[in-house]
Amino acid sequence: MMVLGDRMSDQNKTTTGAASDAAGGLAGQPSDEDIAMGWTHTARFLTTASELSQLPSTDLPEIAFVGRSNAGKSTAINVLTQQKRLAFASKTPGRTQHINLFELGPKLQANALFADLPGYGYAAVAKGAKLRWQKVMADYLALRRSLTGVVLMVDSRLGFTDLDRQLIEFVSPRIANGAVRLLVLLTKSDKLNRSEANASLATAQEVLGEYTTEEADVAMTLFSALKKSGVGDAAQLIHGWVHAK
Numbered sequence: 001m002m003v004l005g006d007r008m009s010d011q012n013k014t015t016t017g018a019a020s021d022a023a024g025g026l027a028g029q030p031s032d033e034d035i036a037m038g039w040t041h042t043a044r045f046l047t048t049a050s051e052l053s054q055l056p057s058t059d060l061p062e063i064a065f066v067g068r069s070n071a072g073k074s075t076a077i078n079v080l081t082q083q084k085r086l087a088f089a090s091k092t093p094g095r096t097q098h099i100n101l102f103e104l105g106p107k108l109q110a111n112a113l114f115a116d117l118p119g120y121g122y123a124a125v126a127k128g129a130k131l132r133w134q135k136v137m138a139d140y141l142a143l144r145r146s147l148t149g150v151v152l153m154v155d156s157r158l159g160f161t162d163l164d165r166q167l168i169e170f171v172s173p174r175i176a177n178g179a180v181r182l183l184v185l186l187t188k189s190d191k192l193n194r195s196e197a198n199a200s201l202a203t204a205q206e207v208l209g210e211y212t213t214e215e216a217d218v219a220m221t222l223f224s225a226l227k228k229s230g231v232g233d234a235a236q237l238i239h240g241w242v243h244a245k
């Protein structure tokens, strides 16, 4: 299991530019982070589907973004892709229960897809809708052949909910054998002080420890869209998943 970033030290990093210039060595040479962020910034809306059967079949590696409602998923997608319209598209009434697909890479040669999956956990949601959510998520996570990685947003102050654990269970066989990678973003970490942030990481490590096998590729990071911390690390990891395939 991998903990990205230098715990709280990158909480104080307000811009990635200066840090990556320093890390990048030669002036004018893009750093790995610059390359990864340049790639995530190419994301554009592709299509929306209310059922698994409506998703285009594809050989492109697909990264799914999942999390309970209000965990900060839209904001995380916005800051990774630098395109407000994308997650906005997923919040359009009528599309919130859909799987929204985004394409990445050169215009006519997409090399990956991001899938924004419906947020879950609204207390007010009727039982029928909850069962439908379970079916869509379980099917997607178990059956989507091109699924390469899952990015799970967990509110760093609230920790993992039962539904978050259930979601990991749906995909855990494919995580255990290394077919699908997992990155947990502990979101809104700007709201935590140092000891709270370390406690949040420790709890996440404990939860994810259950899914760690020899083959499993599981990572986590504190993440703040507001402070832009964890963003470059998350982009680099996802970029690496896609380009390793």
Ligand code: GDP
Residues within 6 Å of the ligand: 067, 068, 069, 070, 071, 072, 073, 074, 075, 076, 119, 187, 188, 189, 190, 191, 223, 224, 225, 226, 227
């Ligand atoms: P979603 O339902 O998972 O898509 O969640 P949103 O992205 O809409 O975020 C839910 C709420 O959390 C909004 O009020 C956001 O402004 C807030 N939020 C999201 N990310 C951050 C963050 O990094 N820091 C802080 N302080 N608030 C955030």
